[in-house]
Amino acid sequence: MYPTDYRYTKQHEWVKVQGDAGTIGITDYAQHELGDVVFVEMPKVGAKLTAGSSFGTVESVKAVSEIYSPVSGEVTETNPALADAPEKINTDPHNSAWLIKVKLADPKQVSALMDAAAYQAYIAEAAKEHSA
Amino acid sequence: MFRRFHEKSSVNTSAAVELRKTALNSIHRRLGAKMVNFGGWDMPLEYSGILAEHEAVRTRAGLFDVSHMGELEIRGPGALQLAQWVTCNNAAKLTVGQAHYSGLMTSLGTFVDDLLVHKISETHYLLCVNASNQDADYGHIVANNKFDATVENAGPRYSQLAIQGPRAKAIVQQLTPVALDPIRYYHFTFGKVSGIDCLVARTGYTGEDGFEIYFAPEHSEKLWNDLMHAGESAKMIPCGLGARNTLRLEAGMCLYGHEIDDTTTPWEAGLGWICKMEKTPFLGSDVLARQKETGVPRKLVGFEMLDKRIARDGYPVLIAGRDAGRVTSGCPAPFLKKNIGMAYVPPQSTAVGTDIEISIRGQAAAARIVPIPFYKRPQ
Secondary structure (H helix, E strand, O other), X not given: OOOOOEEEOOOOEEEEEEOOEEEEEEOHHHHXXXXXXXXXXXXXXXXXXXXXXXXXXXXXXXXXEEEEOOOOEEEEEEOOHHHHOOOHHHHOOOOOOOOEEEEEOOHHHHHHOEOHHHHHHHHHHHHHHHHO | OOOEOOOOOOOOOOOOOOOEOOOOHHHHHHXXXXXXXXXXXXEEEEOOOHHHHHHHHHHOOEEEEOOOOEEEEEEOOOHHHHHHHHEOOOHHHOOOOEEEEEEEEOOOOOEEEEEEEEEEEOOEEEEEEOHHHHHHHHHHHHHOXXXXXEEEEOHHHOEEXXXXXXXXXXXXXXXXXXXXXXXXXXXXXXEEEOOEEEEEEOXXXXXXXXXXXXXXXXXXXXXXXXXXXXXXXXXXXXXOHHHHHHHHHHOOOOOEOOOEOOOOOOOOOOOHHHOOOOOOOOOOXXXXXXXXXXXXXXXXXXXXXXXXXXXXXOOEEEEOOEEEEEEEEEEEEOOOOEEEEEEEEOHHHOOOOOEEEEEEOOEEEEEEEEOOOOOOOOO
């Protein structure tokens, strides 16, 4: 379910790193909590992101949520498919519904993020709190 | 993610308080519903998804557990007088077996709650009120009861299911000997559904044809399961509070805590049609008479976004660049395929076609005032 070569944040974003290139999206847990996604507000290509700062919003029928960048870097691409089909985030959040690609300022930053096992333990804990 | 800009206080996810449960709670969980705290109740927000559920109600049918709704019963020789004193619509016009939408008023002519008043007999009225207000409503009616009438907080004696959509009638008809077709809109009757004693009302909160069925909680699982089974071939699906909200907003209906509360009057909310000044005086009628003379400071309007973003409750409304009001509700309108909302604006800025802007996280987004309701079902 959660790709083992990705890293994850407590705010439920993922980042996949290849060299100094990072691809960022939101997790399956996030899309499930949001419900039907109807609109995504993206940063502009060239925008400079700081790890932990908001770079856009995801609107579901029910609510709007900020998306926080897992890493610092510069936006090189935004996913063009999401403009007309934001609902892809609900069906394929870890692959085709990636949000942005960035050129990482410091590839070492990702080591501070959770790996898949740690993230799954983290959301299991969140789910327990939720149903308590 | 999940640091929401905006979420209504009535839907908080803190687990600190013990939530109230309807008799169908375990069924909702078995169906995998996403549950939320709604006014202190553990309620299904969605099962298959708000968009799919909304679509089902507009084109087929949906089944809602609305057992969290409160029921108050007024009985006695002074029952009508009491109903007339605390509510703004004219209950004297109701015939036995008829219901109407009304407001429970403060002495300032503002809303304690909005409600449905059902006339069961000359001396017996059943009020259906909002879940989170039921105890306050009960206290308010008791405190203003100077008549020969008793008031019962009857919520625990009722479960309520809403079957809504163009196929609702055919589905319910399979389970009851009661002829449903002759029950007119906003009328009700008593009869067996699935062998269970029910009050069957042709009412709803979705803008579609449908029924709201009141019955004793111990029969909840049987009636739910039998209705689901009867609705199988019509592709009825269970629906949660998420779709209930988008459906009511598309149909231009008010929600307590959003469009109306104890600071808004019926004139401001566009609910003059439930405020009958010609009847005997009622709580707040003196204030409402004065406001009718002097005019309202703000009026509720509908708007649609000319922008892809979505207006949400509490966002500022800008007119000619200046802060001019607040959004009360906003969401994507799944059936109309546009983003809609309702807002309070100054009375001189309410004309249909007026260009306004909604301040969305500091950015002005274009919108236009449109008529309410946004959606009207085909007759």
